[in-house]
Amino acid sequence: MQYDIVVAGGGLAGVLAAVSAARDGMKVLLIEKHGYLGGMATCGLVFPFMPFREKGSGRLANAGLFASLQKRMYELGGAPSPDSGSYKEEYMKLALDRMVREAGVKVLFHSLLSDVVRDGRVIKEITISTPQGNIRVAAPIFIDATGDADLTAFAGLDYKLGREEDGLCQPMTLCFRLINVDWTRYDRAKANALYKEMREQGIIKNPREDILAFKYPISNVMHLNTTRIVGKNPVSVEDLSESEMVAREQMYEMYRFMKENIPGMENCDMLYSANEIGIRESRRIVGHYTISKEDVIHAVKHDDRIARATYEIDIHNPAGTGTYHCPVPANDFYTIPYRALIPVGADNLIVAGRPISSTHEAHSSFRIMPITSCIGEAAGAAAALMRKHDCKSIDIPIQTLQDTLVDNGALI
16 A cells, blocks of 8 residues: 555654644554554653643643643543543553544554665665564655654654753653552652651662652652663663663662552552663754744744644753753743754655654753644645645644645644
8 A cells, every 4th residue: 555654753743743643634554663653651650741831821822732632641541631641551551543434544563663765865665673573664754753753764854862062861750650659648758858857868779859740640659750870871772771670679669668668659560660671861953943942931832833733842961860840921822843853864754753853952942742743734735735735844834734734623
């Protein structure tokens, strides 16, 4: 079967890109390395959705297909309300399956992007490694939704990695869950005070400065986003392998600390950890526009905007302890420019999700799932316009793209 568009990566950005393109009449292939969709929301246990409303006014900033997913989750019983930031991953897997199947997207699970062929400014084909061997896939248009800009990097296109001064990326985190938690007796402030004291004494080795725990939508389950792996390259297979093992040691250390010291945690046990460590930051493409800290803190509205963003600059120290925060102005938002999705050097490639073109600081703001979901929806609609107009990715009619997104309920 011939495809108009191939999407690499089945995280939220990739799924919504694929659905968006198929909705506009395109034949779409979506490839995903796991046996289910959702990316960091499912395999990484990243939870909950970070804020998708303006701080202060509470006005909605991220809608469109992202809002459709939230509604589906609620209808399945996987979220407490139709616009909740809380969700259960197993229900999300099913909701995403239904979205792609209803849209007519062809999905190949257990398919790992392993090679890219580029001829000048054109991506000609990709290779996916599967249980039946390597398969080559050609298409006129590709969307890189791998999260780490793998397709872009494997094509030999330029990218940035980590912060500008030393190349260090934000820490990786292995999320995990504890069960048999008595929330009525858990005192967050006291737990953090003791954690800090024991970390300063060298008893706790985890470099994170505090315990980041959330109530999961099952009454006696605690979600922890509190391991911290610093100084490692998330796109180095050696560093990534070491990080997975160190993170599991940190998880066990946190479990023992909680169980042995914190009221309400005496009967807790490790329920499960994510299938893979969570990556906050890795490669960022070199695009036709680089989103900067100034765009974020001054709430800049671009003429070629394709999505809104309200989340703060949130940088977990790449070298150790501490987290830096810098807010978007209250009652406001900034926008993601379409130019930031287009790699310099390729005419038939669009990037969706967190690897779009930006500085290290700006990346820490738009990397969250509600925003990357909206970037994905825009990428899919843009790819459909490329196919219809037979044009380069950078040359699509922006007004038409914006009108399409607005007509479909997206906020730009």
